[in-house]
Structure formats: structure tokens, C-alpha cells
Amino acid sequence: MPLIVLTGYPCSGLSYRARQLADQLEAAQTDLFTAGILPPSKPRYNIHVVPTHDPSHPRTVYDHARTEKESRGVAYARAKRFLGTNSFVILDGMNYIKGYRYQLWCEAKALGTTCCVVHVGTPIDQCPSIHSRWDKPLFTVPWSDASPPIAEIWTALTGIPHPSTLNLSPTPAAEQEKPTALSSLVTSLSSTHLSPSSAASTTTTAAPSSLRSNRPKIRPHQATAMPAATDSSALYSMEKRTSAIVTAIRGFTLTNPSAEAALAQSDDGRGLTIPVPEASIPVFIPAHVATAGSTDELAAAGGILALPRLQRLRRQWIALNRAYVMGTHAASKGGGLSPEQVPDAFVRFLNAEFGAEEEV
Structure with a gap:
């Protein structure tokens, strides 16, 4: 049965789309059997997802041409073994070599079955990468600009709207009915006072939800967290x-x-x-x-x-x-x-x- 070859950039969601395809193909044939379009005597199609890397061939195989070629050969052999008259084969991986895809197409044609290519079109700037993930968000300041985009940088780092993006000149009536976000922030800061019962505790008026930080919480990991002190003896x-x-x-x-x-x-x-x-x-x-x-x-x-x-x-x-x-x-x-x-x-x-x- 058909061979589905996935292509796309690294970290573009190839494995996720492969699992989606497998689940939806399984659901489609279940609906066909339930509706009676496919007779009960017909065997169900087997759906195989063939990854290009596994515990024996981790993602580091792409670091060298020789190891990548070995991993590609293993995936090719697995896909060829699963190809048959009653199975769908989904080849999960970048599969960026045109000659390799042609070779797979020839294998499907030799067995008298069909083949298609599914390209996962995630833009390259949206694919996470170990080489650029700490360079995002990236703000480019052309030489001709008079000043950097301070409003975007402020919002990206703090999660709070920049004053230039807020309505700072409301009408007197609107100001009495509903304070602006900036005035609410000023009011909350001015209402901070020391509690008479304890000099260490403070009471602060809650800021509006629109001003709360939307930044993702930074969690330390093994490379940044300081190891706990162990017993010197x-x-x-x-x-x-x-x-x-x-x-x-x-x-x-x-x-x-x-x-x-x-x-x-x-x-x-x-x-x-x-x-x-x-x-x-x-x-x-x-x-x-x-x-x-x-x-x-x-x-x-x-x-x-x-x-x-x-x-x-x-x-x-x-x-x-x-x-x-x-x-x-x-x-x-x-x-x-x-x-x-x-x-x-x-x-x-x-x-x-x-x-x-x-x-x-």
C-alpha cells in the first residue's frame, strides 16, 4: 500500500505530523468499516511510522556524513520491509535528498503501490535550533533608524506594554470613569506602604491583568543551575x-x-x-x-x-x-x-x- 515520505526542516514538527497522519489514517479506515463501505472480510491496513533516528541512531548522526548515510540506509531498509499490499508506511525524517526520495518512489512502484511526499512547511525562522534559540527574539536595528525599537524590546523583556503604545491622553470624563492602564500602574505603585504591624511586610494594590508579566518563566537547567554542595568527606x-x-x-x-x-x-x-x-x-x-x-x-x-x-x-x-x-x-x-x-x-x-x- 502507499508510501508517505515526509520532508521539512529540522525541528519543524515532522514526528508530530507523522503521528497525526497515522492517527487520522487509522480513524479513516475505522469510519469506512463502520459505514459498511469496506466489507468486514477485508483485513485492516497496518500503519507503520518509520523514523530516521532511534536509540541506536540518535540525532547526532547528522553531525557527520558517514553516520547520516548509515542511518538513512537503516530507515530505507525498514521502509522497504514494511511496504506491502496491506500497509501504510510513513517515513518520518527530513528526507531532503531528491535522489533518495526517487529511490523510495522506485521501491513503491516496483511493488505496484502509490507514493506521495508530504512537506511540513514550518518556516525556518520558526523552527527551534540549538544554534539560535538563545538569539530570540531578535531585533534588527538598521543603520538609517534614528533609534532602536525600544517599545518592542521593553514589551518582549518585561511583558508590560510600553507607555508609547498606551492611550495617555484620555478625556476628563473617561479618566473619571475608567483609569488608563498607565494610571492604574501609577496608582498601584503609589499605594504601596509599610504595614504598621510589621516593617518587613508590604501591602500593594494588584495591578490590572493587562499589565501582568506575560514572559515565560525562566527555569534553570543542568547547564545553568549551580550544583548542590556535596559532602567534602x-x-x-x-x-x-x-x-x-x-x-x-x-x-x-x-x-x-x-x-x-x-x-x-x-x-x-x-x-x-x-x-x-x-x-x-x-x-x-x-x-x-x-x-x-x-x-x-x-x-x-x-x-x-x-x-x-x-x-x-x-x-x-x-x-x-x-x-x-x-x-x-x-x-x-x-x-x-x-x-x-x-x-x-x-x-x-x-x-x-x-x-x-x-x-x-
């Missing part, structure tokens, strides 16, 4: 607690140097269980991993619990979590890992590392 706490766990494992290897002997004495036949301080879960090493080293000694060179390896795993875990504890992500989550959570988190990391060797 967080990194020291990580170092201290992880070192205590490595010391406990080292003490276990000194008490039980042989892997075979340690497994024979273990209460759990599945492997070695090593209790560590401040952690609610023990370090667990599967039996086949404990005996997989090049030597039977746990702490010897080549052993599964050799001290250099434990120190390397500790440094790796601290490097992975330093940004989480001290960075902006920790600030947004209220400080990241608490000191009480560090031992359990490190033990889970060690168990995953030792257990992962099962598949090696």
Missing part, C-alpha cells in the same frame, strides 16, 4: 570503607591460603563466602572461579584473590563512582551514594566481577 569515606573490605579479604586469604582447602571448609558448597565489615552481604566467589587461577593459592601471583588484583578492582570502582558522588548527577539526586551504602555497593561490584568470570 564523601571521597575519603569511599577510600576508607573499600580499603577495609580489601583488608578483610586479604585477612581471609592469609587464614585460608589454599583454594581447595578453603572450599572444603566452606559451609556453602557453591563457593567461598567472605564476610566483610559494614556490608550486609558477603563477598561470594563461585567454586569454579576460585579454582580457575593458575595456582591453588588464593593470594599468590596468579591467584583469584591476589592483592594487586583487589587493589586494581578497588581503584576501578572508585573511578567509576567518583563522578557519581561528586558530580552534578549526585547533586540532582541528593548527594549520590551515602557512606552507609558504599560497602554494599562495592561488594556487589566485586561479586559481579568474580561471577562474570564464569563466562570467560
